[in-house]
Amino acid sequence: MRTGIVYHPDYLLHEQTPTHAERRERIAYTIDMLDEEEVWDDSRILRVNPRMATDEEVLAVHTGDYLRRLKEADISGAEFDENTYAPPGFLNNTLLSAGGAVTAGEAVMSGEVRNAFALIRPPGHHAGRDFAGGFCYLNNVAVMTRSLQNLGVKRLMIIDWDAHHGNGTQDIFYDDPDVLYISIHQEHCFPGTGRIKDIGEGDARGRTINMPVAPGSSGRVYRYLMKEIIVPAAEEFKPGFIAVSAGQDNHFTDQQTRLALDTKGYADLMSEAVYLAEKLCGGRIAAVLEGGYSVEGALPYVNLAIIAALAGFDLSMMREPALYDPLYRDSFNDIAFKVSEKMAKKVKKVQSKWWDCF
Template structure:
């Protein structure tokens, strides 16, 4: 059995948005501490490379690259949430490179699957704008790498508590990359309504499920089993990329959800099974948000166990009325495009 590849580097700890900022180096330190104290058999740790300009420009504008080059080596505030320290731009370029390298490893059959344990996160970064703690969009860059390496269809699924506006924007008019998101709505950044389904050639290839908050593992299981997975199965991706944000955790100080470690393991397990059915297991996870150090580290560890072979399932239980309403709205918006929802 090929190993699960884990990619990380000390440089990620040098991205420091400042005291009190939730996206702190302590997040990754705690994850790595838990993985070191409780190793997962079947995993191998690797060191990533930095993304090339060409890999970044597959998603981002030259103007954004130039702007971030100018900030390299400096401390600066891009917006109210997004701060760079002297090593941040180099760390972001390395995070994007880790995303590409993860895709390269699974596409080449060198790894069973992969998890890039990176900072800063990426899914809010739009093609022409850094925002929301994010500089480069790691998930979109990974999807483009998959396309270059021969995947005709790539699925990007985002379970972060915040909608990935940047990833959605990157593929809004395309059908070769499907973007799916389950998130809190309305919430930052304000995008992700069920009616947002893409446009032009991409109409029907953006799938949004917005929940109002307080939703459980069972609610997420319902959305996966009755919306996200049926559409994904019909799409038949040749690579699955996950924006793995752990801020829906019940103890997260920013999110408003009630997901547990078992819920995250179940989400990961369902996507591993999907990938095994449709694309020979080609699955890449990329770290996004998650700000409860204990909830984040334990949930990442649970997902790494799943990637290495453990299976988990969504707990049974009552679902919330508002989650059922959200499911109905999203299915209604997507039914014209996917017979699996009829």
Template sequence: MTTGIVYHPAFLTHEQHPLHPERRERLAYTDDQLTEEGLWEDPRILRLHPRPAAREELARVHDERYLDFLEQSSTTGGVIDLDTLIPPGLFAQARLAAGGALVAGESVMAGTVRNAFAMVRPPGHHAGTCSGAGFCYVNNIAVMVQALKGRGCEKILILDWDAHHGNGTQEIFYGDPDVLFTSIHQSPFYPGTGDATEIGAGKGTGYTINMPVPAGSSDEVYQYLLAEVIAPVAAEFNPDFIAVSAGQDNHFTDPLTGLALTAGGYASMMAFAVELADRLCAGRLAAVLEGGYSVEGGLPYTTIGIIAALAGMDLSGIRDPSSYEPLFRRAFNPHALDHVQETVGLLRRVHGSFWRCLS
């Protein structure tokens, strides 16, 4: 079966201002790279077209008053915070991004594609029930997950590997035992949430697993956490669907963050997620783009790695240009793995009473 890629030029229309990090070039350059590599014409790739999410689909996640605020502010423009302006027309653009995530999930569930990647903007994982933040307005992956729960998926695993903690997604599902939210993110860093001791509340206690990592963390750190924490917990949880918040701002060239992942590392992470989905839930997986602000040096290469892994392509050629090596050496922290091994010890103490595999 094919891999679905949700993309439309309308995703380029959202713009806060030309110098904002979350700008149209993020996808414009990536689209150019996919065209240059021939991926749009590859028979293993099926291009999917988004649809605007309906108001009631957004309301499964967001408060009606917040949606009213977004819709009304979109007529003339408004402000959530200094980094998250509301340009005219924003609500329609946010609905289309959320609808792109919905199409990704729906296409997988319908069997139209094996798995899918929603290459959308604006991103969503900082948007909570009643607020936006961090360039995010509507929580795209949460809208998709809530829709999947209505389509027979009783248990859903969210893997958020964006460099920033997905505080909005965590808040939305913090008390929900049917959604296991896991996050690997740089710490200390914006938005200041995502400590390993944040584990959920009420019936959802134990179903939030945060894995903060220090600046300079590289591919080996992420592979360690995937193997030591995500793989065993996912097997014990046994999800019906895996949703990936596929932020790409962990790349060592990203101007807003301080991590040291490579394009090959992204391909390996997605290959891990695909294998996990194949083993646990008949391959049902959809990824949604979050951050990633190295518009020329990182995002086009990491996206190709992600798509290649989803489509089962040869990953041996997924690498960054050799001229980037000095940039990687400056970003890399050789002590990060030691730090993260200590964090895993803390996770075992915090979560051991909830997960047999961590006890």
């Protein structure tokens, strides 16, 4: 079976300002690279056309009042925060982005594809039940997750490795015992949420696992946390589907963060997630593009690495941007790793009441 890439040219239309960090080039340069590398022609790849999310699908995640505000903003425009402006006419692309995530999940569940990557924008994981922010209006991965629940998937796991904590996703699933939300994010970074002690509420206590990592954290840190926290939790939780909020802003060239992943690090992370899905839920996994703002320098390479890991390409062929500097990438690695070891111990201690594996 093939790997689906969900994409539509209209994803290039959304624009807050031409120089905004979340601009059309985030996907445009990736499409150029996929064309140059002839990825679309590979027999292991299937391009999947998205559809727009319906009001019903949106309302399974967001409040009616919030959707009304979005529709009003679609007419006159609105500023949700200093970096999140909704220009008039933005809503169609936003619904197409959420619908692209839903399409990815549906394509995997129907057997049309083995797994999928939703190459969509605007991103979504900062959008909560009744709020926008962080360049996000609708929570794409949450809309997909709810749609999969409605298709009969009983337990879902969301792995969010965006450098910024997915405060919106946490808000939406904080009281849902059937969704395990795990976030690895840079500490003391926007939006300032994602504390270790935030574990969920009610019957969902233990279903939110936050891992704030230190600046300079590289692939070594992420692999360690996958082994120590994510894999044991997944094996105990036994999800029927794994969703990945694939934020690509932890690359060492990204100017909005101070992390140190390289292209191979992303490929390794995605490969481990794919292996986990194959072991636990019949390979059912879909990645959804979130952040990533090293628009020319890294994002096309990282997105290609995600696709390569999903499709089973030879990962030894993964390339780094021309400005690749392994000394910079590794400069804080030892310190960051030691900090992460201590952090992981705290996570296990806080979560131990709710998990046998910790």
